[in-house]
Each structure stands twice: as structure tokens, then as C-alpha cells.
Amino acid sequence: MNKLGSPQELERLRESIIRSSEPNRPCIIICGGTGCVALGSGDVINTFKQEMQENGLDSKVDLRVTGCRGFCERGPHVVTHPEGILYQRVKQEDVAEIVSETLLKGNIVDRLLYVDPETGKKIVHESEIPFYARQRRLLLANNAKISPDSIGDYLASGGYAALNKALFEMSPERVIAEVKKSGLRGRGGGGFPAGRKWETCRRAEGDTKYVICNCDEGDPGAFMDRSLMEGNPHSVLEGMIIGAYAIGAHQGYIYVRNEYPLAVIHAELALKQAKEYGFLGENILGSGFDFSVKINRGGGAFVCGESTALMASLEGEVGEPRAKYVHTSEKGLWDKPTNLNNVETWVNVPLIVSRGADWYTKIGTQNSKGTKIFSLVGKVNNTGLVEVPMGMTLREIVFDIGGGIPGGKKFKAVQTGGPSGGCIPESLLDLPVDFDELTKAGSMMGSGGMIVMDEDNCMVDIAKYFISFLEEESCGKCLPCREGLKRMRQILTDISEGRGEEGDIELLECLSTTLVDSALCALGSTAPNPVLTAIRYFRDEYEAHISDKRCPAGVCKELIRFYILPDKCTACGICLRKCPVDAISGAKRMVHVIDQDKCIKCGTCLDVCPERFSAVTKGSSEELDVPAEPIPVTASKSKTKASDKPSTDSEV
Amino acid sequence: MTTVTKMITLTIDGQEVKAEKGAMVLDVAKDNNIYIPALCSHDSVSSYGACRLCLVEVTKNERERLVTSCLYPVEEGLVVRTNSERITSNRKTLMELLLARCPESKEIQDLAKRLGVEGTPFPLEEHGNCILCALCVRVCQEIVDVSAISLVNRGVEREMAIPFYDNSDACIGCGSCAYICPTDAIKMEDIGDTRTLTMPNNKTEFKLARCKVCGKYWAPQKQLEYITKKVDLPLDFFDTCTDCRD
Numbered sequence: 001m002n003k004l005g006s007p008q009e010l011e012r013l014r015e016s017i018i019r020s021s022e023p024n025r026p027c028i029i030i031c032g033g034t035g036c037v038a039l040g041s042g043d044v045i046n047t048f049k050q051e052m053q054e055n056g057l058d059s060k061v062d063l064r065v066t067g068c069r070g071f072c073e074r075g076p077h078v079v080t081h082p083e084g085i086l087y088q089r090v091k092q093e094d095v096a097e098i099v100s101e102t103l104l105k106g107n108i109v110d111r112l113l114y115v116d117p118e119t120g121k122k123i124v125h126e127s128e129i130p131f132y133a134r135q136r137r138l139l140l141a142n143n144a145k146i147s148p149d150s151i152g153d154y155l156a157s158g159g160y161a162a163l164n165k166a167l168f169e170m171s172p173e174r175v176i177a178e179v180k181k182s183g184l185r186g187r188g189g190g191g192f193p194a195g196r197k198w199e200t201c202r203r204a205e206g207d208t209k210y211v212i213c214n215c216d217e218g219d220p221g222a223f224m225d226r227s228l229m230e231g232n233p234h235s236v237l238e239g240m241i242i243g244a245y246a247i248g249a250h251q252g253y254i255y256v257r258n259e260y261p262l263a264v265i266h267a268e269l270a271l272k273q274a275k276e277y278g279f280l281g282e283n284i285l286g287s288g289f290d291f292s293v294k295i296n297r298g299g300g301a302f303v304c305g306e307s308t309a310l311m312a313s314l315e316g317e318v319g320e321p322r323a324k325y326v327h328t329s330e331k332g333l334w335d336k337p338t339n340l341n342n343v344e345t346w347v348n349v350p351l352i353v354s355r356g357a358d359w360y361t362k363i364g365t366q367n368s369k370g371t372k373i374f375s376l377v378g379k380v381n382n383t384g385l386v387e388v389p390m391g392m393t394l395r396e397i398v399f400d401i402g403g404g405i406p407g408g409k410k411f412k413a414v415q416t417g418g419p420s421g422g423c424i425p426e427s428l429l430d431l432p433v434d435f436d437e438l439t440k441a442g443s444m445m446g447s448g449g450m451i452v453m454d455e456d457n458c459m460v461d462i463a464k465y466f467i468s469f470l471e472e473e474s475c476g477k478c479l480p481c482r483e484g485l486k487r488m489r490q491i492l493t494d495i496s497e498g499r500g501e502e503g504d505i506e507l508l509e510c511l512s513t514t515l516v517d518s519a520l521c522a523l524g525s526t527a528p529n530p531v532l533t534a535i536r537y538f539r540d541e542y543e544a545h546i547s548d549k550r551c552p553a554g555v556c557k558e559l560i561r562f563y564i565l566p567d568k569c570t571a572c573g574i575c576l577r578k579c580p581v582d583a584i585s586g587a588k589r590m591v592h593v594i595d596q597d598k599c600i601k602c603g604t605c606l607d608v609c610p611e612r613f614s615a616v617t618k619g620s621s622e623e624l625d626v627p628a629e630p631i632p633v634t635a636s637k638s639k640t641k642a643s644d645k646p647s648t649d650s651e652v
Numbered sequence: 653m654t655t656v657t658k659m660i661t662l663t664i665d666g667q668e669v670k671a672e673k674g675a676m677v678l679d680v681a682k683d684n685n686i687y688i689p690a691l692c693s694h695d696s697v698s699s700y701g702a703c704r705l706c707l708v709e710v711t712k713n714e715r716e717r718l719v720t721s722c723l724y725p726v727e728e729g730l731v732v733r734t735n736s737e738r739i740t741s742n743r744k745t746l747m748e749l750l751l752a753r754c755p756e757s758k759e760i761q762d763l764a765k766r767l768g769v770e771g772t773p774f775p776l777e778e779h780g781n782c783i784l785c786a787l788c789v790r791v792c793q794e795i796v797d798v799s800a801i802s803l804v805n806r807g808v809e810r811e812m813a814i815p816f817y818d819n820s821d822a823c824i825g826c827g828s829c830a831y832i833c834p835t836d837a838i839k840m841e842d843i844g845d846t847r848t849l850t851m852p853n854n855k856t857e858f859k860l861a862r863c864k865v866c867g868k869y870w871a872p873q874k875q876l877e878y879i880t881k882k883v884d885l886p887l888d889f890f891d892t893c894t895d896c897r898d
Contacts, residue, residue: 476810514745
């Protein structure tokens with residue numbers, strides 16, 4: 001491949017790629033994102049290749065492996081083109097049927113279709129599935145269409161046209177003005193206006209400047225940046241090249257988690273291709289602008305997602321944050337002006353440049369423009385990546401797109417913004433999701449994590465989990481974060497184990513204030529959010545733990561007890577056999593009894609007791625009146641007879 | 653070439669003071685006899701910002717915020733407050749955390765008293781007196797230039813240590829770390845011909861050199877060798893101690 005030397009050459013290449021492709025040529029599209037790979041899409045792909053060859057289809061039907069489609073819990077996904085039929089949870093053994101039925105005869109394999117949990121109806125086309133239908137996929141759209149290792153696919157979809165426009169039709173100042181006008185705010189957590197940051201960096205003194213792409217996504221359960229980098233790496237590069245041109249940087253870095261192997265591979269490949277085609281290196285597309293990118297793999301510390309810690313790590317120092325009173329846009333990497341944005345922010349840039357700020361600002365709310373990708377996980381029916389316009393309400397995201405709470409349980413809260421975000425209660429479900437509204441509610445946008453919780457989640461336990469996570473990930477440099485998080489975790493542990501005292505809530509609040517006010521970096525200063533919001537919205541739950549030694553959600557082991565109800569127990573013996581610590585006594589026709597001193601509260605008895613008996617119950621604080629020793633089975637006998645197959649009990 | 657330093661005016665606790673542009677608020681306050689507590693700061697080494705006790709409130713463009721004065725550069729028209737209620741309440745919590753971490757440290761107790769902090773609500777720990785301020789690490793790296801010690805591990809596991817907790821070849825026994833330590837967590841003792849340096853995780857002994865004139869043991873042999881090499885002095889340069897030279 002000869003380097004493209006002019007914008008005309010790029011457009012001619014694009015035209016020839018598009019001309020040689022047949023838009024309606026049949027194609028099997030298989031998801032090769034990490035989620036689907038983990039679920040076995042590698043075998044599905046290989047089997048498809050084999051089956052298509054055996055059926056003589058390999059010259060008639062294309063096969064394309066794409067990036068993540070976002071609906072990961074339903075993977076591996078197979079989509080037929082041009083029909084758009086979506087087969088979900090496809091296994092190796094389903095492939096032959098798809099080939100013989102759909103590819104050869106044009107029939108639909110009914111059993112592999114998605115079933116709408118609400119209506120019970122099967123849905124044929126991907127676009128009709130509520131999970132997708134309510135989304136507005138601008139950034140993720142290409143993930144489902146192009147092969148991440150093909151620069152040709154990216155070019156055919158209009159890739160690098162924005163770069164062409166920026167380099168040849170816009171001055172650097174004009175690019176910055178457009179990004180400023182678009183209102184784009186950083187998607188990594190801070191929400192700082194990207195255009196303003198670019199402008200400060202451009203105006204900063206010095207000839208050597210850097211741009212950095214932060215792909216050190218570390219929030220538990222978040223994989224927005226991962227999916228973009230894995231599925232559409234050229235869009236990240238294009239954004240970075242445009243940004244470097246606007247800022248006046250000639251060197252860029254991609255800092256990517258080493259735990260994202262596919263993202264590393266695809267970023268490296270994209271880099272190589274971009275160099276070959278002349279999108280990177282000297283005199284890009286004949287414009288006279290030079291820019292190179294290096295990839296650095298992270299060492300595994302959560303705190304390295306913080307910009308100054310990331311830069312320290314890039315420099316080869318220990319990844320610890322420093323004060324940012326002098327902004328990194330003026331003094332960053334090696335003390336040179338540096339502009340850092342995360343993956344999702346960079347991917348917005350080509351869109352803004354090619355379609356214009358006027359188009360972009362029509363999407364979103366007054367101060368939060370564009371779309372945002374959320375990682376919707378936890379107690380919700382449809383988990384996965386959700387891209388919606390800013391301003392959509394939490395209710396729409398959790399219930400319309402997420403399909404509500406599984407198992408008929410009641411929604412309790414949603415944690416937004418990752419471990420340093422806050423828990424938002426049911427009363428605020430109609431909150432429009434944007435940077436400012438989430439902050440007002442005591443949470444934050446963060447990088448876009450959304451963890452849904454139901455009535456079975458305890459808000460003391462949740463806060464303890466997040467604080468423990470942050471304590472473990474704190475670098476330990478500054479006193480309030482290192483010592484303060486440890487103390488908060490200790491207090492929360494005490495509360496959850498029945499040692500809570502009056503004044504604990506106030507002490508937690510006091511420590512929180514000190515962390516917010518005095519921690520060195522955002523890890524520490526935002527760390528109290530889960531505790532503060534939990535206390536703000538679920539104070540009664542904290543008080544129940546402290547005053548009544550009761551866990552209303554029945555989660556905190558030290559505060560709950562398991563009981564076998566004498567009027568329901570049929571003495572089937574399952575719980576007795578399954579109890580791992582032999583805490584249950586009983587005999588044939590004798591109601592079983594749990595020895596509370598021996599019980600480790602693992603909940604096995606509750607899980608294994610057949611649903612039609614439901615003889616095991618979980619209680620907190622209130623002592624239930626159950627026999628201390630096994631007594632003869634009474635009322636429960638009739639129930640045993642009433643059930644259809646009592647004899648199978650022992651086989652459960 | 654002479655560099656022109658620009659002087660600016662700022663206000664600290666209502667007092668108008670002049671300072672060089674870019675100087676740190678903490679240093680400017682100190683120069684003007686305004687007390688701001690700090691444990692991890694020292695004139696000889698770079699600022700670090702770990703203890704957070706030097707928090708002050710700055711007002712700029714009508715925006716008020718808390719900053720660490722050891723790292724915040726002064727500028728024209730800056731208004732600084734060193735003792736608002738918000739600051740003292742934060743300092744109190746920070747001192748309580750320190751008191752619980754190093755309950756035996758006299759320096760921490762004295763500072764707590766000075767700041768009006770009576771005790772701590774947190775369970776006491778046994779870490780010794782190290783507060784992880786990294787002054788020892790910075791002096792060893794920036795002044796002595798041997799980098800014999802560092803902070804190891806992350807978060808609550810963090811501690812000051814020499815490589816692999818083993819006797820370090822790099823350490824020259826100069827004792828700068830003991831000298832700069834604000835809480836006496838590193839101790840140095842010279843007995844006879846031996847210097848013992850006791851750190852939180854290690855104890856190292858150094859042979860002391862004897863002055864040819866007065867016969868006193870006066871400095872670690874390793875340190876003298878290091879200096880002669882570093883500044884290219886004749887090997888016998890330190891045969892006599894500094895007292896016996898003119």
C-alpha cells in the first residue's frame with residue numbers, strides 16, 4: 001500500500017472500496033467482542049467457516065467478525081445481512097442449522113430468536129429489540145458493522161473523512177472553535193469541556209506538546225472504552241489525530257490496560273495500518289502535519305486512570321497522582337503541555353468535525369451534549385452497553401432499555417459513576433441523566449457505569465463494597481485517602497456486623513467531608529460518594545443496623561438468622577444433607593431444626609428447600625418461635641401429599 | 653543572563669504580603685511569620701503534598717476552594733485564609749487519623765495539642781512513628797542522590813523500606829533521612845566506631861572513619877568514599893575530620 005499523499009487520493013480510494021463492495025451481498029456477521037469471545041464465539045466463527053465451505057457458500061456469502069454489539073448477556077450474536085435477523089446465544093452446534101435453514105433455504109431458526117421478557121414474543125430483527133430500539137447509537141454504531149482489523153471497512157463507512165476535512169478545510173483554531181461550540185465534555189469522569197482544554201493546551205507555552213488517549217478504564221463492571229477500542233480502533237485514532245492537529249502536538253500516546261488484550265491487539269493493528277496509509281507519520285495526507293502515536297500498556301493500577309498518575313506511569317515513574325494546580329494542559333507529560341481525553345471523548349471528535357457542532361448540539365441537554373455510553377449491569381434484565389442521548393431519564397434506561405428488574409423484585413437504587421459515584425433511589429428515577437443532574441443528586445456521571453440494585457441489596461453492604469474497593473486501589477500517597485478510607489471501611493464493617501454505635505453515621509460523614517475537601521486526587525475526593533448518598537437516601541437502613549442490629553435487606557450475615565418453619569417442614573432431609581457445617585438436625589418425619597451456634601449463614605438451606613414447601617426463611621433481629629429440638633411433622637404432611645411428586649425431593 | 657523575578661502582592665489572613673511570583677503559599681506564609689502546620693514539607697526538598705495539613709482556603713476570581721499551600725503557587729491578588737472553620741475541622745480529622753496511626757509519636761501529640769485536638773475516635777494502631785511523608789525518600793534522592801530508600805506497596809500496605817527489606821548497598825549511612833524525619837521514625841546512633849541507622853523495617857550498621865589528627869570517629873567510611881568519588885577529591889582528603897582542618 002502506497003501512502004495516501006492527498007485528500008483526493010483518500011477519496012478515490014474510498015470510492016473504489018465502496019464500488020467494489022456489493023451492499024446487498026449476503027453476509028454472516030458474528031460478534032467478536034470480548035463478552036462473546038468468552039461465551040464461545042471463536043468456536044462459532046470456525047464452525048461457520050467450515051459449514052459454509054462444505055455447503056459451497058464460502059464464495060457466495062461473506063463472513064465478518066465485528067466488535068462488541070453491547071448486548072453481551074445474550075451473546076454470542078450472529079446477524080444475517082442484509083435481512084438483519086439476530087440469533088442470540090448461538091452455540092457451535094447451532095451453526096449447521098443456521099447454514100442449512102437460513103442461508104440455504106431462507107427460513108428463520110425460531111429457537112435462536114430473542115424473546116421479549118415482557119410480551120413473551122419472539123423478535124426477528126435486531127432493530128426491533130427494545131434494548132436496541134430505544135438507544136441512539138452514534139459512537140457504537142460502527143461496532144456492529146465493521147471488522148475492527150480492517151481499515152477498508154472503516155474507510156467504506158466514511159472513516160478518516162473528518163480528518164480530511166479538518167486538515168484541508170479547517171485551521172486548528174477553527175477545529176477548536178467547533179469542538180468548543182459542540183459543548184463536548186470529557187467522558188472519562190470529570191466532564192470538563194474538551195474544547196476549552198484543547199484551547200488551553202494550544203495556547204500553552206512550548207513547541208513540544210502531547211496528546212494522550214486514556215484507555216485505562218477500571219471501574220468494576222464498566223467496559224465502554226474497551227468496546228470502542230476493541231471494536232472501532234480507527235475512530236479513536238482519527239479523533240486523536242484531529243485533536244493533535246488542533247492543539248499542535250506531534251506525539252500521542254494510547255495508555256491502555258494490559259488486561260484488555262484484544263484492545264491492545266486492535267490498537268496496535270490500527271496504528272500499523274494508519275501508518276501504512278499515511279494517516280500517521282510525516283506529512284499526513286500531504287498536509288505538512290506530522291503526528292505519531294505510541295501505545296503504552298498499563299500496569300494494572302486503578303489509580304493510573306487519573307490523569308497525573310497516568311502521566312507519571314507513562315514517564316516510567318510510580319503511578320501516583322500529583323496536585324493539579326498547574327493544569328496538565330500547561331505542564332503535563334514530562335512537564336510539557338499535554339491534552340488527555342478518554343477513548344469515548346476522542347471518538348466523539350470525528351463526528352463533531354464531519355457533521356458539525358450545530359448538528360451535535362441538537363442532541364442532549366443544555367449543558368451536556370451528545371450521547372453517552374453506559375454500562376448497564378447488576379439486577380436488571382438486559383445488561384450490556386447502552387448509548388443514549390444525554391437527558392434520558394434513569395427510568396427509561398433501567399426499565400425501557402434494561403427491561404426492568406429480574407424475578408419480579410422491586411427496584412431499590414442505581415449506582416451511577418462507578419465506585420466513586422452514588423446510589424440514586426427510586427424517588428429520583430425520573431432524573432434526566434446528564435453531568436449536572438447526577439452531581440446534584442450526589443452522584444456523578446463518572447465514566448458511565450450503572451449498577452442496578454434491587455430490594456435484596458443492603459445499602460450498608462454496598463457502601464462497604466465500594467469503599468473496600470477504593471481502599472485497595474488507593475495509592476496511599478495522601479493521608480486522608482489512605483487512612484480515611486481504612487477507617488470508613490472499619491466503621492462500615494462494624495455496622496454490618498452488629499457492632500455499630502450511635503455516632504457512627506456522624507463519624508462517617510465527618511470523614512467523608514475531610515476526604516472530599518483534602519484528598520490529593522479525585523480518587524480520594526469522590527470516594528465518599530457511595531457512603532454519603534447511601535446515608536442521604538437510605539438513612540433508616542443504617543439506623544436499623546446500628547440501633548436494632550437488623551439488616552432489613554437480609555444481607556449482613558452477622559445480623560440475620562435462618563429458620564425452618566415447623567408448620568411447613570416435611571422432613572424431606574435435603575437441607576440436612578446439604579448443610580456444609582452439619583448445623584441442621586432432624587430425622588424421618590421430624591421437623592428439622594437449625595443450630596444457630598453452628599450456622600454460618602451461607603443460605604444453602606434456603607436455596608435447596610423445594611419451592612413448594614418454602615419451609616426455610618431468613619429473618620433479621622426478630623426471634624422466630626421455632627422448636628429448639630426436632631419435633632414430629634404435623635401440618636406439613638398434607639402438603640407433601642398435595643404435591644405432585646414428593647418422591648423426587650431427595651433427588652433435588 | 654539574569655532572570656528577572658516578578659514580585660506580586662497577595663493577602664494572607666488579611667495581611668498584605670509581597671512575594672515572588674510562583675513561590676508556594678506555604679513558603680510565603682513562613683517568610684511572613686504566619687503559621688501553617690505541615691509535616692511533609694521541608695525547604696531542602698521538593699513539595700509532595702501527602703500530609704494535607706497545610707490546607708488553606710484561596711479565593712480567586714470570586715471562587716473559593718481548599719488547596720494544599722505547599723503546592724499552590726502565589727499570584728497577584730490571591731486571597732488566602734489559613735484558619736477558617738472549614739480548615740480547622742479538616743485539620744482536626746487529619747490529626748485524629750494521625751494520632752490513631754502513630755499513638756506513640758511525641759511530635760504528633762505535640763502538634764495535635766497545638767492544633768487543639770484532644771484525642772482520636774479511631775482505634776489505635778501499631779505502625780511505629782512513620783507517617784509516610786516521604787521526606788526521607790526525597791532527601792535521599794534529591795540531596796544525597798543515592799535513592800537508597802523508597803516507599804513500597806500501595807494504599808494501606810504502603811511503607812518506607814530499602815530494597816527487599818535487606819541491607820542496602822546503596823545506603824552510605826549519611827543519616828539525612830534520620831535528620832529530616834519529622835516524627836523520629838528513623839533513628840541514628842554513633843557508638844565507638846559504629847553508626848547504627850534504625851528504620852521502620854531495617855537496622856544497618858556502618859563503620860565510622862577515624863580522624864588522623866584528633867582520633868575521633870567522625871563519619872561513615874562509606875559516606876566519605878561516596879563524596880570523594882562524587883566530587884573527585886583525593887582519596888586522603890577526609891583523613892582529617894572537619895574540626896581538625898582550617
